[in-house]
Amino acid sequence: HFAEHLFQLEQLLNGIAMMKELTPRTKDYLASFGECMSTRIFAAYLNKIDVKARQYDAFDIGFITTDEFTNAEILEATYPAVAKRLHGDWIKDPAIPIVTGFLGKGWRTGAVTTLGRGGSDLTATTIGKALGLGEIQVWKDVDGVLTCDPNIYSRAEPVPYLTFDEAAELAYFGAQVLHPQSMRPAREGDIPVRVKNSYNPKAPGTLITRARDMSQAVLTSIVLKQNVTMLDIVSTRMLGQFGFLAKVFSIFEELEISVDVVATSEVSVSLTLDPSKLWSRELIQQELDHVVEELEKIAVVKLLQRRSIISLIGNVQRSSLILEKAFHVLRTNGVNVQMISQGASKVNISLIVNDSEAEQCVRAFHSAFFESDILGLVSGPESGNDSI
Structure with a gap:
């Protein structure tokens, strides 16, 4: 089995070398070999130490996906198919299933696909949902x-x-x-x-x-996203808010660029471009220039690079307290916030600062929220009520 995989891999690499071309479809097939071989080794090891195990390739047991190579999505038909196969095998002959992570089979092409970032965790949660595990x-x-x-x-x-x-x-x-x-x-x-x-x-x-239980919860975690590009866009035409925002976002849609944090008013919008959504292709300067060029047809645009997003994930009911404490920390550290956004989810408050100040801010926030008695502030005699 193993020698066969190595032979196929060698043939594939020879083909790529000869063609001098690596398509997304071939890339996914190439990426699948590591999982297919490591799961076989692991299942063989478990069997050797008398722990009965059975290896499965996800694309053979019902992981049906879109044909979007390198970043495929799992389709609904996967759940019953995976449940039927794994449950059926377990009933006939119980053995621990060892399943390849982040792989699937394109529903049209039948080719091996990969599920993009976090794909192995997604494989695990898909199996969990399919089998209704505890x-x-x-x-x-x-x-x-x-x-x-x-x-x-x-x-x-x-x-x-x-x-x-x-x-x-x-x-x-x-x-x-x-x-x-x-x-x-x-x-x-x-x-x-x-x-x-x-x-x-x-x-x-x-x-x-x-x-x-959120009764004692204030802040849950602080997340930092560095090297973010921020755009400040102010309308030059008398478009109403709907027309202006619709036009701005249609430009991003056309250029297939994801937007991250947004703050808007009637005639202006500040936003950051999400680097994590561009992990498979670099947003190079040329592309940024193109965005600015398109936006400048309807607005005055300021491109601000080397910014950081600090996201405070916390209790919706205590957002005023979180903001109050956060701004106190920023003032103490002499940091000016360039943009703030509290998303519709409300569990997240995002602040934009300069890259150079970001890590210092995270440390200061951590000390303030996790290393001192915040709830003392909430329930102390001067606070009046629980929601400051």
Whole structure:
């Protein structure tokens, strides 16, 4: 089996070398070999130590996807197909299924596809939803989801409980532990997800559920997204808000550029371009110039680079307290916020600052929110009520 895989891989690489071309379809087929071989090795090892295991290639057991190579989406038909195969095999002959992560089969082409970033977690949550399991565990190299990036601040702590809403915001705004799409099947199936650390199995990790007790919660986590490009767009024509915003966003749609954080008024809009959505192709200066050129037909545009988004993920009911404390920290540190946005989800408040000030801000926020008694501020004699 294994020698056959290596032979196929060699043939594929020879073909690529001869053609001097690597299409997205070929790239996905090439990327699939690592998973297919490592799962076979792992299943063989488990069987050798008398733990009965069976290897599966996701594209053979019902993972049906769009034909969008390198970033395919799982189709609804996957759930019954995967359930039928895994459950059927288990009934006939119980063995631990070892399934390849982030792979699928394009529904039209029948070719191997990959699920993009977070694809292995998505494979796990898809199987969890398909089988209606009681819990899905995702094993990482950190003690669960943390209060901030430990590389920026060593006092980051694990967050014991999260809601799916909070997890999605954290993932979207750059926390590397989870990917927003990977949580969707678990959320739809209402299955708890536990994030654990392979290097520290005794750590309790983070449990993600539909709802959690928010009575003591203020801030959950601080996420930093650096090297962000910000655009300040002010209308030069007397378009009403609808006409102006519609035109601005149609330009981004035409150029297939994702927008991240937005703040608007009647005749102006400030926004950041989302670097995580451009992970597969670099947004080079030429492309930025093109965006500005198009926008300048209807507006005065200021392009501001080297900015950072600091996202404060926290309790909706305490957003005023979070803002009050955040601005106190910024004032103390002499930092001017260039833009602020509180999204419709409300669990997230995003602040835009200069890259050069960002890490200092994260450390200061962490000290203020996680290393001092915030709730003392809320319930103290001077506060009057619980929602300041």
